[in-house]
Amino acid sequence: MKRALSVVVLAAGMGTRMRSALPKVLHRLSGLPMLMYVLQTVKALGPDRVVVVVGKMTETQIKEALKGVDVNFALQPEPLGTAHALLSAKKALWGFKGDILVLNGDTPLITEQTLKGFIRRHRRAGNMLSVLSFNAEDPYGYGRIIREKGNRAVMIKEEKDLSAEEREIKEVNSGVYLMKKELLPLVAKIRINPKKGEYYLTDILELATKRSLKAEVYNIGVEEEFHGINTKEDLKRAETLLRERLIRYWTERDVTFMDYSTTYIHPTVKIGPGTFVYPNTYLEGNTVIGSNCTIYPNVRISNSTIGNHVEIKDSSVLEGVKVKDHAVIGPFARLRPGTLIKEGARIGNFVEVKASEIGKGSKAQHLSYIGDAQVGSHVNIGAGTITCNYDGKKKHRTVIEDGVFVGSDTQLVAPVRVGKGAFVGAGSTITKDVPAESLALSRPKQVNIKGWVKRKKRG
Structure with a gap:
C-alpha cells in the first residue's frame, strides 16, 4: 500500500537581503515566482496535501500570487525559526498519517528526480527521519553534516559553532527533511537558540539520534539544485542556471539555439524539433512553437501558439496569438491578443494586427493596421492600409472577403464589408x-495647374 505524503513548504520569511517589499519567494525566475517552481516540483510527487507556511508580512501577497493553486496555507504568527514554522502547519496536517516532506520555498532549482530518490531511500530504510545533503564547493554559511566513526550522521552544526577542523567539511544541509508525522512532538521539544531567539529545525537530527530513533542523512543532492537565493545577485545566478537547464533540455530534443546566453525561455514554453532560434529571443508564458520553425533575432513571443514551418523575422512581437503552418511574420511586426494568422499568410514589416483573423495565403506586407477584422483567403492588403475600427466609443468590425485586392493608403471605416x-x-x-467583384474608388479628382510654380515664385 502506498504510504501517504504531505509536503510543507516554508515561505514565511521576507528575505531582507533582497531589499524589496516583495517576499523573497515571489521574486521571479524566467517569468514565474520561485515558489511556483517548488510547488510544481512537489506536485509531481503526488502528495495528499501541500501546505505553504506564510508569515504575517508575506501572507497577503503569497495568497494572492497562489490564487487558484491547490494548496493549504498555515500562518506562522511570529518569525521564530524553521522548527516553529513547521509546527505552525500542525493544524493544516490534522488527521494526516504518513510522511511529511519539509523544504524551503526559495529552492526553485530542486528537481523531481532528486526528491523521488530521497523519498525512496527514506522509505526503504524505514527511517523516522531523513535529511538530504550535498557537497558544496564552498561550504561557508551552510550547516555542516557531522558524522561519527562508521559514517553515522549525528547532528547538523551551524557555521558559527564549527571547530577549525569541522569547517573543512564539504557535506552540508540542504534544508530538505522527510519525517514520519509521529516525529512532530519531538520537533516541539527543540529548544530556542539563545543567540538568535529562534527554533531551528536543524536540531531535530541530534534529538532523534540521541533517542536512538532511526535517522539518516543522504548525500544525494546536486549543489546547483540548492543554489541559495538571498540577494538579487543570487537571483541573477539562479536565472542563469535555470536558463541553461531549459536550453539544455530543448537542445537534447533537436532545437537549435544560436546563442544560449541571450535566449530567454520560460519553463512553460514548448518547442518542436528542428526549430532554430536566433539570439536575443524571448519565449514566454504558455507559448507552443511547432517543428522546423525559424525565430529570428530580437523576437518576443508570449502566450502564443505557432504552427510548423513558420518564420518569425527580426524584431517582431507576438502576444496571445495563433499562427498556422508556413506563415511568415515580420520583420518589425506586432500581433496582438485574439489574432489568428492562417496557413501561408504573410504579415510584413511595421504591420500591426489586433483581434483579427487573416485567411490562408493573404498578405499584409507593409505599414498597415488591421484591427477587429475578418480577412478572407488570398487577400492583398496594400501598404498603409488602416481599418478604422474605433468611433470614440465602440469598436467595429471590418470584413474583407476572399480574393479582395486593397490598394495602398486605404482607410476602411468600420463597420464595413468588402x-x-x-x-x-x-x-x-x-x-x-x-x-463582390466591384471596383471601389473614393478620392478627390486630381487637378494639375500649369505654370503655378513660376507664378508662385514671382509672387
Whole structure:
C-alpha cells in the first residue's frame, strides 16, 4: 500500500537581503515566482496535501500570487525559526498519517528526480527521519553534516559553532527533511537558540539520534539544485542556471539555439524539433512553437501558439496569438491578443494586427493596421492600409472577403464589408460596403495647374 505524503513548504520569511517589499519567494525566475517552481516540483510527487507556511508580512501577497493553486496555507504568527514554522502547519496536517516532506520555498532549482530518490531511500530504510545533503564547493554559511566513526550522521552544526577542523567539511544541509508525522512532538521539544531567539529545525537530527530513533542523512543532492537565493545577485545566478537547464533540455530534443546566453525561455514554453532560434529571443508564458520553425533575432513571443514551418523575422512581437503552418511574420511586426494568422499568410514589416483573423495565403506586407477584422483567403492588403475600427466609443468590425485586392493608403471605416473578389483603389476612404467583384474608388479628382510654380515664385 502506498504510504501517504504531505509536503510543507516554508515561505514565511521576507528575505531582507533582497531589499524589496516583495517576499523573497515571489521574486521571479524566467517569468514565474520561485515558489511556483517548488510547488510544481512537489506536485509531481503526488502528495495528499501541500501546505505553504506564510508569515504575517508575506501572507497577503503569497495568497494572492497562489490564487487558484491547490494548496493549504498555515500562518506562522511570529518569525521564530524553521522548527516553529513547521509546527505552525500542525493544524493544516490534522488527521494526516504518513510522511511529511519539509523544504524551503526559495529552492526553485530542486528537481523531481532528486526528491523521488530521497523519498525512496527514506522509505526503504524505514527511517523516522531523513535529511538530504550535498557537497558544496564552498561550504561557508551552510550547516555542516557531522558524522561519527562508521559514517553515522549525528547532528547538523551551524557555521558559527564549527571547530577549525569541522569547517573543512564539504557535506552540508540542504534544508530538505522527510519525517514520519509521529516525529512532530519531538520537533516541539527543540529548544530556542539563545543567540538568535529562534527554533531551528536543524536540531531535530541530534534529538532523534540521541533517542536512538532511526535517522539518516543522504548525500544525494546536486549543489546547483540548492543554489541559495538571498540577494538579487543570487537571483541573477539562479536565472542563469535555470536558463541553461531549459536550453539544455530543448537542445537534447533537436532545437537549435544560436546563442544560449541571450535566449530567454520560460519553463512553460514548448518547442518542436528542428526549430532554430536566433539570439536575443524571448519565449514566454504558455507559448507552443511547432517543428522546423525559424525565430529570428530580437523576437518576443508570449502566450502564443505557432504552427510548423513558420518564420518569425527580426524584431517582431507576438502576444496571445495563433499562427498556422508556413506563415511568415515580420520583420518589425506586432500581433496582438485574439489574432489568428492562417496557413501561408504573410504579415510584413511595421504591420500591426489586433483581434483579427487573416485567411490562408493573404498578405499584409507593409505599414498597415488591421484591427477587429475578418480577412478572407488570398487577400492583398496594400501598404498603409488602416481599418478604422474605433468611433470614440465602440469598436467595429471590418470584413474583407476572399480574393479582395486593397490598394495602398486605404482607410476602411468600420463597420464595413468588402465583397469577394472586389478591388479597392489606392488612396480610398471606404465608408460603405463594397459589392463582390466591384471596383471601389473614393478620392478627390486630381487637378494639375500649369505654370503655378513660376507664378508662385514671382509672387
